Amino acid sequence: MTSTLEHLDTEGAVRASVELPWRTVVWDDPVNLMTYVSYVFRSYFGFARAEAERLMLLVHTEGRAAVATGNREAMERHAQAMHGYGLQATVERVEP
Amino acid sequence: MIVAGLGGGEGVRIVLETEEAMLLSELADQVDSVLLLGEADDPALGRLLPNAYPDDHDAAHDYTRYTRDSLVDGKRQAAQRVRDATAVEDHGGVVQIELDQSEAWGWLTFLTDLRLILAERVGIVDEDEADADETRDDYLRAAYEWAGFVQGSMLEVLDPIKG
Numbered sequence: 001m002t003s004t005l006e007h008l009d010t011e012g013a014v015r016a017s018v019e020l021p022w023r024t025v026v027w028d029d030p031v032n033l034m035t036y037v038s039y040v041f042r043s044y045f046g047f048a049r050a051e052a053e054r055l056m057l058l059v060h061t062e063g064r065a066a067v068a069t070g071n072r073e074a075m076e077r078h079a080q081a082m083h084g085y086g087l088q089a090t091v092e093r094v095e096p
Numbered sequence: 097m098i099v100a101g102l103g104g105g106e107g108v109r110i111v112l113e114t115e116e117a118m119l120l121s122e123l124a125d126q127v128d129s130v131l132l133l134g135e136a137d138d139p140a141l142g143r144l145l146p147n148a149y150p151d152d153h154d155a156a157h158d159y160t161r162y163t164r165d166s167l168v169d170g171k172r173q174a175a176q177r178v179r180d181a182t183a184v185e186d187h188g189g190v191v192q193i194e195l196d197q198s199e200a201w202g203w204l205t206f207l208t209d210l211r212l213i214l215a216e217r218v219g220i221v222d223e224d225e226a227d228a229d230e231t232r233d234d235y236l237r238a239a240y241e242w243a244g245f246v247q248g249s250m251l252e253v254l255d256p257i258k259g
Contacts, residue, residue, distance in 0.1 A: 029212075031143075032208060035248065035251045035252075035255065036251060083145060083148075084170050086209050090149065
């Protein structure tokens with residue numbers, strides 16, 4: 001299992017290795033404009049246009065897309081931000 | 097309704113007919129009311145404040161406890177700013193509004209919240225069924241379409257597709 005680079009400090013590396021990572025998932029809804037979703041992904045996560053479009057299309061065609069992976073607290077912060085933008089987002093454990 | 101870029105900086109200028117401004121102001125006030133007074137079981141409120149843990153009741157409860165106030169505050173603030181910016185008394189003429197990047201985000205998120213509420217009220221649950229119940233709430237449906245048009249126009253200016 002690879003951990004995130006943010007956890008390179010010793011204590012963090014130990015914690016990351018025993019904790020299963022979590023992820024933030026954005027779900028499709030019939031209301032939001034595709035251009036808006038893509039713009040939110042770029043502005044908030046700092047994704048390049050191509051990556052933002054890929055994730056937006058994944059949401060649109062598959063019904064959901066994982067937009068971030070990491071510790072639970074960070075994933076809740078992302079979900080809260082997505083809710084602030086009016087996107088449907090959930091937090092879930094990454095299955096081993 | 098006209099949306100144009102701001103010269104020399106990032107932002108938008110929105111020109112609204114007075115009637116459009118009054119409509120938007122009224123709708124913004126209603127969004128604010130839903131957030132302030134909405135019953136806990138109002139499905140529209142559920143769309144604005146989604147459950148982050150649909151399969152975990154306790155985690156969902158905690159998430160709501162820690163985030164709800166701040167989300168409601170942010171959304172109410174956005175709605176109130178739109179309401180105030182579009183509040184006009186004189187009939188006739190146009191209303192010009194200039195928004196910088198950050199103010200424009202407030203409008204974009206407000207328009208999203210507005211559409212989420214209207215979609216719930218008119219029962220838009222599936223993109224393909226957008227015309228399913230035409231007789232019901234034509235006014236709300238028109239407002240829903242119009243809010244999408246305003247948002248789409250803003251995005252064309254704020255985030256032009258290059259090449």
